Amino acid sequence: MLPRMAVANDDQIAYAHLERSFRGDLVGPDHPAYEALRRVWNGSIDRRPALIARCSDRPDVVAALAFARRAGLTIAIRGGGHSFPGFSVADGGVVIDLGPMKRIDVDPERRVARAEGGVLLGELDRATQAHGLAVPLGSVTHTGIAGLTLGGGFGWLMRKYGLTIDNLLAAEVVTADGDVVEASAAENTDLFWGLRGGGGNFGIVTSFTYRLNPVGPTVVAGLVLWALEDGAEVGRFYREWALAAPDELTTALVVRRAPAVDLIPAELHGRPVIGVACSWVGAHDRGEAVLAPMRRFGTPIVDLVSRRPFVEHQGLLDPSFPHGIWIYSKASDVAALTDGVLEVMLDHGARVRSLRSGMIAWQLGGAAARVGVLDTAFSSTRNGYLMDVVGATDSADGFDVERQWARDCWDALAPHRTGAYVNWLMEEGDERVREVYGEERYRRLQAVKRQYDPKNVFHLNQNVVPG
Numbered sequence: 001m002l003p004r005m006a007v008a009n010d011d012q013i014a015y016a017h018l019e020r021s022f023r024g025d026l027v028g029p030d031h032p033a034y035e036a037l038r039r040v041w042n043g044s045i046d047r048r049p050a051l052i053a054r055c056s057d058r059p060d061v062v063a064a065l066a067f068a069r070r071a072g073l074t075i076a077i078r079g080g081g082h083s084f085p086g087f088s089v090a091d092g093g094v095v096i097d098l099g100p101m102k103r104i105d106v107d108p109e110r111r112v113a114r115a116e117g118g119v120l121l122g123e124l125d126r127a128t129q130a131h132g133l134a135v136p137l138g139s140v141t142h143t144g145i146a147g148l149t150l151g152g153g154f155g156w157l158m159r160k161y162g163l164t165i166d167n168l169l170a171a172e173v174v175t176a177d178g179d180v181v182e183a184s185a186a187e188n189t190d191l192f193w194g195l196r197g198g199g200g201n202f203g204i205v206t207s208f209t210y211r212l213n214p215v216g217p218t219v220v221a222g223l224v225l226w227a228l229e230d231g232a233e234v235g236r237f238y239r240e241w242a243l244a245a246p247d248e249l250t251t252a253l254v255v256r257r258a259p260a261v262d263l264i265p266a267e268l269h270g271r272p273v274i275g276v277a278c279s280w281v282g283a284h285d286r287g288e289a290v291l292a293p294m295r296r297f298g299t300p301i302v303d304l305v306s307r308r309p310f311v312e313h314q315g316l317l318d319p320s321f322p323h324g325i326w327i328y329s330k331a332s333d334v335a336a337l338t339d340g341v342l343e344v345m346l347d348h349g350a351r352v353r354s355l356r357s358g359m360i361a362w363q364l365g366g367a368a369a370r371v372g373v374l375d376t377a378f379s380s381t382r383n384g385y386l387m388d389v390v391g392a393t394d395s396a397d398g399f400d401v402e403r404q405w406a407r408d409c410w411d412a413l414a415p416h417r418t419g420a421y422v423n424w425l426m427e428e429g430d431e432r433v434r435e436v437y438g439e440e441r442y443r444r445l446q447a448v449k450r451q452y453d454p455k456n457v458f459h460l461n462q463n464v465v466p467g
């Protein structure tokens with residue numbers, strides 16, 4: 001039976017054909033799971049697709065794509081559903097949902113892992129850490145590897161082992177015409193270049209093959225917090241200390257109100273704080289020695305740094321980012337944490353109201369900076385700081401105020417901004433996408449787009465217009 005609202009009568013035959021061949025679930029508005037499945041991670045996105053095609057394998061992806069194109073419906077691709085602007089769901093469209101595609105194959109001898117497009121970060125980490133290995137991924141375990149990888153992927157291992165894309169060996173892609181192609185350093189090299197930062201513009205990636213690196217399984221990692229009143233001293237100390245740190249250390253500077261999570265004493269919840277989140281991948285004693293001056297600096301009010309399993313550290317930020325919170329993101333790279341940048345962080349940090357809002361600056365460099373800026377399509381800096389300002393609430397209540405706070409903070413950063421991470425943009429229009437990639441990279445992306453998706457079938461993303 002065709003899901004109600006899904007397609008016009010002309011397409012009944014095409015839908016019947018899809019139903020016969022499709023092995024996963026076809027979820028229309030009448031399906032009991034529809035309400036839950038139409039929602040994405042960002043609670044402020046409220047869209048009603050005509051159909052959610054829950055794919056169980058690559059042929060399902062090909063069949064769902066063929067049907068959506070035949071019916072002329074907007075196509076949204078979903079991996080983990082964490083796109084801030086909600087690109088993985090479309091009103092009246094078809095969601096090609098790779099969520100059920102969870103297969104992971106780890107080859108510890110060759111140090112290679114292959115993961116299907118529906119795998120989440122935490123799932124891949126658990127599978128690889130069973131062998132003491134890891135792919136550098138992001139910092140919240142329920143994010144999808146698909147969207148994260150296609151945007152670049154930064155996280156706790158990046159200064160030691162590079163970005164996620166720097167560890168991508170190959171991708172299997174279903175193109176707009178339904179062909180299945182492999183992209184790697186040996187095959188379809190232009191496509192491979194574009195996939196490493198160009199988002200979902202070129203096709204549906206059904207599997208990713210990554211290089212694995214030795215990690216842990218225990219790392220020295222955690223979070224130290226100080227009162228925001230001490231922010232100027234902490235910020236200046238952090239800047240010099242982190243710049244001198246070896247590649248084993250990856251850190252981020254955070255300004256926000258202390259979140260109401262179990263790890264933080266209840267009496268501190270809501271207090272404006274500045275914090276350093278950190279992860280050391282290497283010999284524990286040496287890591288503790290490198291971290292000691294930071295942990296001793298001034299008067300920390302919380303110190304959660306300890307030896308802990310890497311998979312546990314990967315979940316450190318999870319409680320602060322539950323599914324369904326309303327979030328608005330303003331992304332910006334800065335070349336350095338100058339006094340001017342720190343001033344903006346502290347000034348706007350002092351004005352934040354919600355316990356969900358805040359800003360974070362991740363320090364790149366190390367292995368991430370040893371890959372050439374045009375060797376991949378990664379939009380952001382490889383040597384400075386990736387900054388994100390998020391205005392967020394638990395529900396619609398107060399969301400406009402937080403969004404405005406994020407915009408004001410971002411405006412204040414204007415003199416310092418150098419670029420942005422494409423995966424942190426909202427829906428900000430073609431010009432902004434072009435600006436973020438920069439002319440040369442954008443022109444190359446357009447050439448790949450013209451080859452693999454000239455009709456812009458895949459346009460629910462930070463869209464590269466074929467031109």
Ligand SMILES: Cc1cc2nc3c(=O)[nH]c(=O)nc-3n(C[C@H](O)[C@H](O)[C@H](O)COP(=O)(O)OP(=O)(O)OC[C@H]3O[C@@H](n4cnc5c(N)ncnc54)[C@H](O)[C@@H]3O)c2cc1C
Binds near residue numbers: 076084139142203
């Ligand atoms: C809580 C949270 C924490 C985050 N932390 C980090 C972090 O530490 N590091 C980091 O780098 N980023 C981080 N991000 C940003 C994250 O990388 C992006 O939101 C990413 O797009 C999420 O991927 P997804 O598969 O979950 O999202 P989805 O919403 O499913 O997809 C995102 C985009 O990718 C496209 N897409 C998804 N799957 C495929 C596929 N198989 N083939 C082709 N296109 C596809 C979608 O169409 C959409 O345009 C975070 C985001 C959130 C919400």
